[in-house]
Amino acid sequence: MRILAVAQNTFREAVRDKVLYVLLFFAASTILGSKALGWISIGQDVKIVKDISLAAVSIFGVLIAIFVGTSLVYKEIDKRTIYTIICRPMARWEFVIGKYLGMALLLAIVTVVMTLVTAAYVLSLGGSVDTTFFLAVLLIYWELLLITSLAVLMSSVTSPILGALIVFSAFVVGHATTILIDLPEHFHGTWTEFVLACVYYVIPNLSNFNIRSEAANGVEVAPAYVLWAMAYGSVYTIMLLVLASLAFEDKDV
Amino acid sequence: MDAIATQDLGKTYRSSLLRALPPSLDGLSLAVQENEVFGFLGRNGAGKTTTIKILSGLVRQTHGEAYIFGDSVRKRQARRHIGYLPENPYFYEYLTPRETLDFYGRLHGLGTRERTAEWDKLSDLLDLRDIASQRVREFSKGMRQRLGFAVALVGDPKVLILDEPMSGLDPLGRRSIRELILRMRDEKKTIFFSSHVLGDVEQICDRVGILVKGKLTSQGRIDELLGKQDSPVEVIVTGLAADVVAELESKALSTRVSEAGHHLTLQDVQTANEAVRVALAKGGSLVEFTQLKESLEDHFVKAQEVSP
Numbered sequence: 001m002r003i004l005a006v007a008q009n010t011f012r013e014a015v016r017d018k019v020l021y022v023l024l025f026f027a028a029s030t031i032l033g034s035k036a037l038g039w040i041s042i043g044q045d046v047k048i049v050k051d052i053s054l055a056a057v058s059i060f061g062v063l064i065a066i067f068v069g070t071s072l073v074y075k076e077i078d079k080r081t082i083y084t085i086i087c088r089p090m091a092r093w094e095f096v097i098g099k100y101l102g103m104a105l106l107l108a109i110v111t112v113v114m115t116l117v118t119a120a121y122v123l124s125l126g127g128s129v130d131t132t133f134f135l136a137v138l139l140i141y142w143e144l145l146l147i148t149s150l151a152v153l154m155s156s157v158t159s160p161i162l163g164a165l166i167v168f169s170a171f172v173v174g175h176a177t178t179i180l181i182d183l184p185e186h187f188h189g190t191w192t193e194f195v196l197a198c199v200y201y202v203i204p205n206l207s208n209f210n211i212r213s214e215a216a217n218g219v220e221v222a223p224a225y226v227l228w229a230m231a232y233g234s235v236y237t238i239m240l241l242v243l244a245s246l247a248f249e250d251k252d253v
Numbered sequence: 254m255d256a257i258a259t260q261d262l263g264k265t266y267r268s269s270l271l272r273a274l275p276p277s278l279d280g281l282s283l284a285v286q287e288n289e290v291f292g293f294l295g296r297n298g299a300g301k302t303t304t305i306k307i308l309s310g311l312v313r314q315t316h317g318e319a320y321i322f323g324d325s326v327r328k329r330q331a332r333r334h335i336g337y338l339p340e341n342p343y344f345y346e347y348l349t350p351r352e353t354l355d356f357y358g359r360l361h362g363l364g365t366r367e368r369t370a371e372w373d374k375l376s377d378l379l380d381l382r383d384i385a386s387q388r389v390r391e392f393s394k395g396m397r398q399r400l401g402f403a404v405a406l407v408g409d410p411k412v413l414i415l416d417e418p419m420s421g422l423d424p425l426g427r428r429s430i431r432e433l434i435l436r437m438r439d440e441k442k443t444i445f446f447s448s449h450v451l452g453d454v455e456q457i458c459d460r461v462g463i464l465v466k467g468k469l470t471s472q473g474r475i476d477e478l479l480g481k482q483d484s485p486v487e488v489i490v491t492g493l494a495a496d497v498v499a500e501l502e503s504k505a506l507s508t509r510v511s512e513a514g515h516h517l518t519l520q521d522v523q524t525a526n527e528a529v530r531v532a533l534a535k536g537g538s539l540v541e542f543t544q545l546k547e548s549l550e551d552h553f554v555k556a557q558e559v560s561p
Contacts (some may be wrong), residue, residue: 001359001362002359002360002362004359005356005359005360006360009345009356012347013345013347016347079343080339080341080342080343081343081344081345082311083309083311083337083339083342083343084337084339084342084343084344084357084401084404084405085357085360086310086311087309087310087311087332087335087337088332088357088360088361089329089330089332089333089361089362090329090332090360091329250313252266252306252311252312252313253306253311253312
């Protein structure tokens, strides 16, 4: 009940945020503009449109998660709206989880809207959308949930600017984790190799959520893989939310 | 049982480099009884807001303990008893008063029917009906304060913790908050509030505590703190023969003469009554009888000077 009240309010607040509409506008422009690249690749336009559109859903979703997510808790403290909230008979973790769920709802709606725009556009071009296309969107959303949990953790402990930088870096590194272990030979047995290996195991491998090229090429993906990727993401998300709740538990506001 | 009790309560904030700053609150021990209006006084930075934030669960104390009706403020249960009005309260700008109260009702765990009943009761009490459809962003300071008071009352708490509730209000706004506090006292609530407006404190508080640099330097009933019972009395009498005046002047602490008559400052009420009885018996007239009590402001200023 209390978590839902916070979630609903977070959603309502985010919907009134202008940044959201600016990002949605650019996302729609990218999806509709992807046809331009389709012309270059003769006969491949639907495939290119799908590929670029799914990338747009992912990137603009991540930008929304970062811009809105990293200020979620911070803004409440900065604007002092939190004073009259956590003095209520509610646990602090309920507040953190409520903020997270509000953001998850917003991202779900944003993702659905962008997906519908993409699907309608692909169909209008004479293409088709299959199960893999929707599974790709599902995994993009699951990745957004993970990114948002990191953003919420950051918003509980640091400023939005620093938080956004850290989350964005984690996003970039998370999509290229293999470079952390595929080191040149002269690094073998060094501390650098050890530290980078630690980072490799700590940072989630976000490539696990990327089945966009399979979706664009109409290649089937095993449901078991999708379920495994979702479980993988859920473990990280839950851990990050526990950390966010612990960080906020004794924070003076 | 005390409504609010603190034992050796202290708070030391840390700087961004984790260096300990001087304590904001140091060894605060006080008890506020049920159905009492307690005024918490101190200069800016004395530790009033820190105390209030600890009581409201916003800040964790570094040492000591605080209880609301016997429940430690570290526990969620303690917050069931309190309604908190921060200084310059902030609410979600895009909500209306009704949506705001509904939101806080849900946070308090109230059901739909209870929340509707809360709106009916509080919108009448705080005059919110006329502004029910306006967004909070359009509110004046006084309107925000009224809404803040309503939010504090959601869930019918037994203790109201108000941080500078009259700050920045015009005289009418201050008066309406003063009346609300008294009304809440009549409804058997306990009110703990900080204020800089000493005149208001003097008018409505049963007891006060004065905080200087994080330490409680005095607490008690206002008349006790100001020594009202033992304070001197100035009597102005007229129409007396010189020998009677001389007799009365011999008993006075100080004397002077003005157009109004002979001013005699006497030790206490009893001595003053005796002097008046003598003056009237000798054919004189009483013009004025004034107890020279120290004002709360004088006491407050003195408390700052005494503290190291």
